[in-house]
Amino acid sequence: MLLPTLLASVIVAQASTSPASHAAETLGLGPVLDAVVHQGVTYAALGRGGIAVLKLDGAAPQLVRRIEEGRRFVRLVIVNQSLLAIEQREEAHAFSLATPEQPQPDSLASALGSARDLTVVTEAPPTQAPPMTPTTTARRLTITAVKDGDVTLSGGDTAGVREGSRVRVRTQDAREVVLEVVESREDSARARLGRGESVRVGDTAVVTDAPATARLFFPEPGVPHLRYGFHARPFLALDATTRLGRSARAGGLLLDAFVAWRPGESPVVLSAQLEPVGFGLGTGLRHTPGAAYAAVAYSTDFLEVGIGAGVLFGQKSCYPELEPDTYKEIPGKNVCESNAGPSIQQVLRLGALDGFHLAWSSSILSRDNKFRFGSGRGELQVPLTPSLSLFGAGGGAASGWNFGEVGVRSFLKGTGGTGTTVLSASLGIVSLSDGTGNALTGPSVAIGIERRP
Known part of the structure; x- marks a missing residue:
């Protein structure tokens, strides 16, 4: 025991003025027994136990992580791409005193197993044993x-x-x-x-002694293996009219629904979404624009990018045919074109799914031997507390749906991993068009649920 103690004391004395010691003192990690540097990363053996991984190239030292806490290392050596750590250990050895003048190595289990009580004999035994105190080291x-x-x-x-x-x-x-x-x-x-x-x-x-890893804006939860949910936006249409121009009490619903699955531990996410589909009622006209797609994406904690295929659906957009010379409307003649058809989908997320992020999805519509813009929607999320976020979203499509909203998103259960339930609530405005009459437009109060089983 004396030799390791002296060795540790010498190392502490030698390392007291090193950059690693100054960094450990600044971070409150206690004394450093030894330190080495490899590719810009400093490894420090701490007197309290464990090895601290430090970055000292910034204005302030940064603790990256601590490893092997509860074990005391007194020497660190870099060999090729390996860190060798020499540990200070306290071990008990037994010697047989059958012949007191000739102690012989003996089994520790044999020495302890033959006695019910362990009696320690010293040169000057204390008159009263000190009280036992619980140990917390390496627990x-x-x-x-x-x-x-x-x-x-x-x-x-x-x-x-x-x-x-x-x-x-x-x-x-x-x-x-x-x-x-x-x-x-x-x-x-x-x-x-x-x-x-x-x-x-x-x-x-x-x-x-390491700082807590909880992060509000950029948490690192990993990508969930399964997510599914919906976001419904019911609304009442203002100043709605029928095809004949009569007033009507009308309203509708704009609905998102999705499922996303990550197989195994791969960085690939497969998803299918209705984004969104609309239903309008009360005017005698059809208002059913929408979009749906399936996509495959590369997804990490702070980035998701992917591509897919989908379809836009809705009614034809019609307008009066004009005289080629006078540009006057020709009575009874309309020109109609469809804004529905197959589409190519792009998806993007920059930032953490449950933290600060900017998300975007858009589609390119294939129609009449050409490509044209089909739909686009975006979302910005800003965390406010560990369980509450503020978000804003909006978008529109050539097939006739448009919306904008601001709301909050909260963890009802869990913190983002398995078993999490997320509630979303928002206020906004929704517009649905059938391509022939006036659009149905009005304020919405929306609610959504997401599950991660």
């Missing part, structure tokens, strides 16, 4: 329950976990998240997941 915790964003840990006050402490969780899908403890009891503690974070029962955790 590994287990997640015992996960419900609605609350995480229950297997250790509490007795394991050194206090309110405000942070724990590093290594998930079963090889991700690491650092959670802040919001409540601690004697034998259990409760931490709260951040936006987009997910853990499972059985994941292991250790107490850490």
